[in-house]
Amino acid sequence: MGKVFAVLLVIITLVSVYPIIAHTWWPPPTISTTGPGVDGQMNETMIETGILFLSSQLILAGFVWAFGGRRGKIKHWPGGHKPVVAFGIIIVGLEVLSLSFVGSKVWAAMYMAAPNANAVHVDVQAEQFAFFFRYAGPDGVFGGIHPEKISDATGNYFGLDPENDVAARDDIVVGSLTIPVNTPILLTLHTKDVIHNFYVPELRIQQDIVPGLDIPLHFTATKTGRYEIVCTQLCGLGHYSMRAFLEVMSQSDYDSWLKQQSGD
Amino acid sequence: MNDASAQPEIHHLAPPHSFIRKHVFSLDHKVIGLQYYGLALAAVFIGMVLSWLMRLHLGWASLPIPGLQHFSQNGAPGGVITPEYYLSLMTMHGTIMIFFVLTNAPFSGFGNYFLPIQIGAEDMAFPRFNMMSFWTTFVAFLVLIAALFVHDGPPISGWTAYPTLSSIGKDAGPGEAMGQNLWAVSIALFCIGQLLGSLNFIATTLDLRTKGMTLARMPLSTWAWFITACIGLLAFADLLPATILLILDRTAGTSFFNPAGLVVSDTLQPHSGGSPLLWQHLFWFFGHPEVYIAIVPGLGIISHILPAFIRKPLLGGMRVMIGCMIAIGFLSYMVWGHHMFVSGMNPFSAILFSVPTLIITIPNTVAVLIWLGSIYGANLRFTSASLFCLGFISVFISGGISGFFLAQPAIDTYLHATYFVVAHFHFVMAVAAIFGIFAATYFWMPKMIGRMMNETLGKWHFWLTFIGVYCIFMPMHYLGLAGNVRRYAAFTDNFLLPLIPVHKFITVAALLTGAAQFIFLYNLFHTRWWGPKAPDNPWEATSLEWSTTSPPPFDNFGGKHPVVYQDAYEYGAEGPQDYVMQTTPGKASAT
């Protein structure tokens, strides 16, 4: 019985670890300046926990094999509990200290650093069940948001009041987030109904969007292409289908796109 | 009875005679413990069926499930689950499992039955409160199940019920009218039941121990129940106000959680100034201790059962394991913000919360190392109970490992709300805690109903379940690494389409593992009526429950009060019998 358990556990352990080592299912390559920091943290944790996982499961298997069904004089762990407890506290303690120290810097770079002064501002409105993006237009100023004017029926997703608000007249509202590559981007996230989330796996960044709050999120994309923005905070029946596209373009393509949008 | 071991006052209640008094409105902690266990058993099967429906839908989204349309015309027209019904099933699955299974069985169920016996008492300190606590929990369960049958369906906001999805009412979505109200009332009632239970556990442990039963001689399972009761006292005392405020926001027009300017279903909502984050803080201040309420009894139960099957006490004796459990309980109150790293709270708080979150891995690791170090040099016996103990150690390691990732905000920014989180909490709760319940059942069922369970069936149950749970939940880690977002009713995004085959695999594994649980159910029922009679001490164990009959008499010890002379785990003794029961007079031989 013990040998069956031990062999089974070894198989389970090795089979579990294989897809990690082989990267069978893995995060997509990152396209963000802060992405490598996150990936580095993940890899570091993967190695440390991998050692913990492998060793503890294999030790369990080994001990069950060796001592299963035994009928002899009881032996005790040499040295008693003190070295074991000390090992646990010191080794895990050092591990978590180092992870915490490095990880805090990675986190701070994404969420606590001030956005670049020259960042391209995009306003984001999340709602059940779509994202909308607003650019300030040629005047460079965003019009005010008036919740009582928000109407999906008329397509006024941001509650703009162009009749009375000059700044709102040239605001560009689109359904995809189009940005230039290698340029700092600053998003201001709003929602009109429930909590949503803005998540792009390739950017290694996500942020809940909370009603009543205007939350900044900034990043710089390093590769052109089309990526998916998905909502990760349960927002209702259409949560699974709430998606927009992130289009990262070269600077010149972005400029022409913007000009074209302003012209409409 | 005037000798020092007399406890004349608890059971001045005479043994009941009517059926109602014996089996329904019973004051006997043993009956109440079995009632909680029975409630948990019913709940876990309902929760499991809900999970099958969810998994079927995730693997095969347009598959009609025959007959489901009769259960819910709106939710499953033609038998095909709608996205909102998927979310309803998911909400009910989580709520039922976490509250009515994982808090009920290991703590209220086994704790009620065995805590008084393990300390040598006749009953809990407040038998009437005990009865009230069970029936309050039962009514809470009925109220929750009622949500499945209301016209608009059960709530869709998850067991976490975040405002504003949960706090606006029906404009937010289907199920958000009466369904969410019933949910909130059910949870409020559950809190009251749990508070009464915690009250009983704490007073009983502190004041009703028999002569010779010092705190240091209490079994580790009793320690675990005591610590869990302390954690629960403060946790449920925080959740109750939160649900009251939620009910007021939903029904009385207050704005605790609802901010101004909400436009839902093209309707401007009449609230203003509230903070959705306030709910999250209140909820997770309860919610994180709650998951330790779910697992600490399991830690204690495994620590109690393992010595009997390795025939030696745990490495480090009582102090190390008790220290681990106390540290875990204490730290559990400092980490709630790790559920909220990307919630919009001040990002600096994330760093503050992640430190104790990482530190809490230490007592958990020490506990695992203690168990491993104890198996070294042991005479390991294999029974269904001991196999589930060994399995517990393995799955607890697996579940704990993913915690190292999620504890770090820099990694959580990628893994938050993905299947990596789902893998983590299912491993520690749905697998480890359930393994604890299984181990406890196989170990204690002979004592509770006086009959031995079938060991062959038990072992088959173990092997199939052990393989099955790894097949179900290990792949979820990989899905999370690939960015698979959770709480999705279907996978339509481009980056998710390649992952659907993995979901199909998981679904098949889930259905097969679920089927294997019927072996356990059959074993339970077969044992109840046809199992061979159980001796007083089938496992040659040392604690007080094994010094009385199987099942114990009404006052637990047949008119006499046990006197305790030994520590709880005197195994490995020299001589013809390798263990010394706690009631054996004299000094224990050195081990």
Added chain:
Amino acid sequence: MASTTYPPAGPAANPGVAIPGPRAWPGARAATTPKMAATQTGMWVCVCAIFMSFAAFVSALVVREGSSTDWQHLELPRVLYFNTLVLMASSYTLEGCRRRFAIATRPDTETGGAARVSPLPWLYATIMLGGVFVTGQCLAWRTLAAHGFYLATNPSSSFFYVLTAMHGLHLLGGMAGLIYMARRLARSVTSMQASALSATAVYWHFMGLLWIFLFLVMAIRL
């Protein structure tokens, strides 16, 4: 080995001798049986849980006030000051009751003392004062409603109603306990009730202290 068993062998086994315990009113019969000890412990556990729940409400208040732009200052109705004094007086009368109970049940006065020193009137006074307090709270509600402040009018008024209602509900529970004690004492004054009375007193005094705490919070922050 240091023992914390209960009951300790020795004097406690002989019910004729009073042993002062840590949770007993000096002079009163201490908790000499496990059930009595459990009643005391249970009451303190209860107090912890109730305090925790009010701490949750108060922290919700603090957060809500901090993050809002729509907070309207609430002028607390004057009757609340009177109610506070009433509740403090009721704690005084309850202690008077306990003192007389201790005297009435002292071993040497057990037979003769009860007639001369009755705890019952003081208990009735406590219950009455409790009733006055609850009436006063209802008056406070009516005053606010007359000024147009209802449950959902403003977050400050929401918290006022929620905090006072929750405290009032718990106080009514305490009054039920006091009435139950009064009925038991009316039948006979015996030493076995010391721990029950002591536990009820702990709860009642806690209600008073809790009220003072809530009152201060509301006065400062609402």
